[in-house]
Amino acid sequence: MEIQFVLNGKKVTADVQPDAVLLDVVRGLGCKSVKCGCETTNCGLCTVWIDGKSSLSCSVLAARVDGHEVTTLEGVEEEAAELGRFLAAEGAEQCGFCSPGFIMNVLAMMRELENPDLDEIKEYLAGNLCRCTGYMSQLRAIQKYMEAKQTEQCMEVPA
Incomplete structure (x- = not known):
C-alpha cells in the first residue's frame, strides 16, 4: 500500500506492506538515527515524534502515519x-x-x-x-x- 506523510518537514511517499513498522520505513528513507534496540518497546532507541508526540517507531504500523508528520533526530x-x-x-x-x-x-x-x-x-x-x-x-x-x-x-x- 502507498502512504504519504511528512518526514522531517518534507512530504514523502512510501510503498509499504500492511505489517511494516515505522522504524523500518524511516530507516529505509535514510533516517539512520532511528535504531532498533529491543523490538519490545522497552529501550527507547527507536523514538520519533508523530505529530509532535514521542512514539516508539518499532511499535507503530507505518500505515498509521499516512497523512501525519514524523520527525526524527535528522x-x-x-x-x-x-x-x-x-x-x-x-x-x-x-x-x-x-x-x-x-x-x-x-x-x-x-x-x-x-x-x-x-x-x-x-x-x-x-x-x-x-x-x-x-x-x-x-x-x-x-x-x-x-x-x-x-x-x-x-x-x-x-x-
Whole structure:
C-alpha cells in the first residue's frame, strides 16, 4: 500500500506492506538515527515524534502515519547538537546508539512539560535505556540545558 506523510518537514511517499513498522520505513528513507534496540518497546532507541508526540517507531504500523508528520533526530539536528554539547560537558556523551532516542525524548519533554523537576524528568525518561554512561551525568546535563534555554527565552522577551 502507498502512504504519504511528512518526514522531517518534507512530504514523502512510501510503498509499504500492511505489517511494516515505522522504524523500518524511516530507516529505509535514510533516517539512520532511528535504531532498533529491543523490538519490545522497552529501550527507547527507536523514538520519533508523530505529530509532535514521542512514539516508539518499532511499535507503530507505518500505515498509521499516512497523512501525519514524523520527525526524527535528522529533523531537529540543531537542537540535538546543542543538547549534545551539554551532555558532553557533563561527561554524559554516549556511543551514539542510544543517544538519538534519548535526545528525541528530552526535546519532546521540554516541549510538553513546563519546568519539570528532577522526579518528573526521571519519570519522563524512564523508558530510555543507556548502556554506556551513568544516568546522573545525563540528568545534570538536562537540568543545565533547561536552565540555559529558560535564560535564553527570558532574554528574548521584549521589555
